[in-house]
Amino acid sequence: MDGTVFNIQRFAVHDGPGIRTTVFLKGCPLKCFWCHNPEGLRREPEIFFQSSKCIGCGWCFNACPQNCHRLENGVHLFRRENCRRCGRCAEKCYAEAIEIIGRTMTVPEVLAEVMKDKLFYANSGGGMTVSGGEPMLQFEFTRALLKAARRAGIHNCLDTCGFAPFDDYSQILEDVDLFLYDLKATDSDKHCALTGMPLAGILDNFFRLDKAGARIILRCPLIPSLNDDDEHLKNVAVIANKLCHVQEINLLPYHPLGRDKGQYLGCPDKGIEFECASESKIMHYLQVIGEHTEIPVRKA
């Protein structure tokens, strides 16, 4: 069973309890335009190019069968339109200016990487988090990975946007100890506008998972001027209150990391930037939600 993995992050300390290893799977059905992991959007591997790191050695020029890399007036140009994403340029780039994002891995390969920090999980109550992208988009792989990790005695978290057939969720239910379930908007029109996908199915899955007994941490990215109004915050609390198994609500205030990454992937349109919430604004978020629910709320 193969999957497309774009990162395996050890000592991930914000994706669930304890010290964790987060496996990032490539591809996402949503198109949130603040996305902080734009390298996880597309399903297929792609080339990440940071021209500022280029040392002008020219090794990639010869490596590329499509002649996509050229030097013009002392500037390294990358003609992405001809690129077939073979990654040979990245192999030869010792300055780490060109990287290939997304590699094919088997379940045992990923699990071996995850198992390296087993001792740390035991001492911290941590484990593996499968994230993305949207891991449910590579459902077969995700299911196999969770099962293999479960057999190895690993605590499993699944970080999901909720946009997948419920039948898929029900198949992995017993192998997931904790869902990190994203909620980006509480108004259906707004949800469509912000993420490109409807809210209804996501909410439906959310309620059905809860009913099935899944333990859930509700995670809310808050983007100034888009979804950080009091109405939304209140609705988050109201929705969470309707459920029995929400352990916590985590707020994820916007950070502009995705902005730069978009450029390096050749998607400059991903460069929309928002202001970062001030400490006092974050306090306000916590307060508004806290007023409407007994469920613990904190900044992730």
Place this chain on the structure above:
Amino acid sequence: MKLIPASDRVVRLRAAALRAPVLTCPIRSFRPERVSLLFCEGWAAAANIPTLTLRRAHAEAYVLRNMPPVINSDELIVGCPDFSPLTEDEIRRSKKVARAGHAIPGAGGLSSHMALDFEKLLTVGVNGLIKEIKERQASLNLNMPEHIVKDEFYQGCLVELEGLLTAVGRHVEQARLLAQSASPERASELEQIAVILEHVPAKPARTFREALQSIRFYLFTLWGLFQMGRPDQYLLPYYQADLAAGRLTPESALELIDCFSFLYSYQLPTATSIGLMVGGRDKNGGNVANELTRLFLQSIGHVRMAYPSIGLCVHRETPDDLLDLSIKLLSEGCSYPGLFNDEFITKGLLKLGLPEEDAQNYTHSCCVEITPCAKSGIWISSPYHNLPGILMEFLCERSDFASFDDLLSAYRCRLREKVEAAALRQNLLQLERSRLGGESLLAACLVHDCLKIGRSLDQGGAVYNYICPTFVGMANMVDALIAINLLVFKEKEITLTELVRILKDDYKGHEPLRRRIIAKLPHYGNNEPLTDQLAQKITDMLAHISDGLKTFRGATLVPSLFSYLEHERLGQQTMATPDGRPAGFPLADSVGAVQGRDKTGPTAAILSATCWDHTPFIGGTALNLKFGKSQMSGEAAAKIKALIKTFMKRGGFEMQINCVDRATLLKACENPENYGDLLVRIGGYSDYFTRLSPKMQAEIIARTEHTL
């Protein structure tokens, strides 16, 4: 645990300590100019004393008798050297004795570094030491040559102890003199200081404050890096008795510890270290951490100076609140405590043949070198060996190796030759020291078995006398050998001769090769099987490289793998190395990865650093980990604690945690390749600082300033 805030007095003492001029006395002597002047004058005055040892003792006593007593404002504990500039008269006198000073014979080698038996000082006082020495002297038969040697040592000790008591008397007078012109409040404090000094260190200490004062005064008359040992154990009875009698509160005890600690800053030049250790277990393996342990740790947050260096001995039963407090202190930018692995260090000491009792009662002697308390004449870091330097010297001479294993075993022979030659040199230094003396006799009075067997430290009076060669640049070695193995032997892309030529040219014209080594070859610190296996092989080789060698005193050589500041100095002298390191660049620090090469995070760094057996390296190893402030506070603290516990469980020797400040982040922007392991928090997740875009870095820097 409720933390006690620093008192106003402590805040003022800290400000004063920070204002104090940076001391510049020669690192080997630790003597301020004035003390050196007095020593030379005392030496000249003792011209008719028949032996070198006794003449030196008379000169030391002269210093003690004539040293101007210094009591600074706000101090409750006294014992501060006079670092004020020399007067014109003193400058004139200095010129006069300068020539005599040059003529005082002295030998090289290591001085001080051991922990003294302060428990004994507190129990019997200086008077008790004098009594013991006189009794031992009385039983000597001075018709026997070997007893004459002992008598010489005893006489010297007595001369210096009497000098010490005179110095105490002068401080009593000074306190009363200052009281005459002080505010009524300060006058009563000064009177109390005088009353306490009338009792200690001459007589046994009766209270916690007397105990601290006694130790401080004794320490202050020694010039060097003498450790305090395990004060949370031997001071506990005084603390408990005072609390019970209502003479002391935890707050006032902490203030006294703080007052005591600031005095170290006045006595030591920069770039040294002096320490004390808390926590750990007793000889029966029971946890000894107590309320005093907590006060010593809290004092770190009050003092926040380079000295003293405080170590916490961590073991399975270390109470969680001690680790929580330690992490809190470290997250606030304190550089202590260093976290020592009690179980594995004890195991290592037992392997060296120490009895259980001594194997539990050790301390770090300055940095991370382990020496048993009160019984040590150990020479640590003698000398520092430059692992990649020796490799390059070797490869410049020879490049005809049939295989990688052939190269490795030839290198092992070369290293063994170096270690043997260095050991011989250390032994010659010890021989010369046994003739010339030079180590403090006052220190010898508190090191077993000097008094019992009538021998000074230089004559081998201490119970433990091993010598620790220290190996610097272990990670460079591992990475360099990996690169040679892959490029030269496995892939045969380049010959060893060519590689060495490129290195001699400092990679000039071969930057892509250097980058490739850095970016695409495996590096130690990332928990990769290839590098970890080689690290195991190399550390195993180092653990046994001095097998069979004996020191001048018949002890063994005990290896160590830390670097103090030497990785910088040795790096400067070392040509480019096959791990991608350019010429002159610092070597890797202790057992950590080469700067910036551990890119897989702290768990991988810990797994690599603990994939080999640390117990043979009783001379010390250290793993430095850097974290951003937000990585260490709030909920993240629990995760740091899990890292510490895993490190200990895996048999790591010592771990030190640094919380990065803005200056470090700025340096990381300038030289990203050295800071590849620097982690920062970005709302909801953490990332490697140097992998962020320049804009993002600027943003983090701006933000960090608010929160640090």
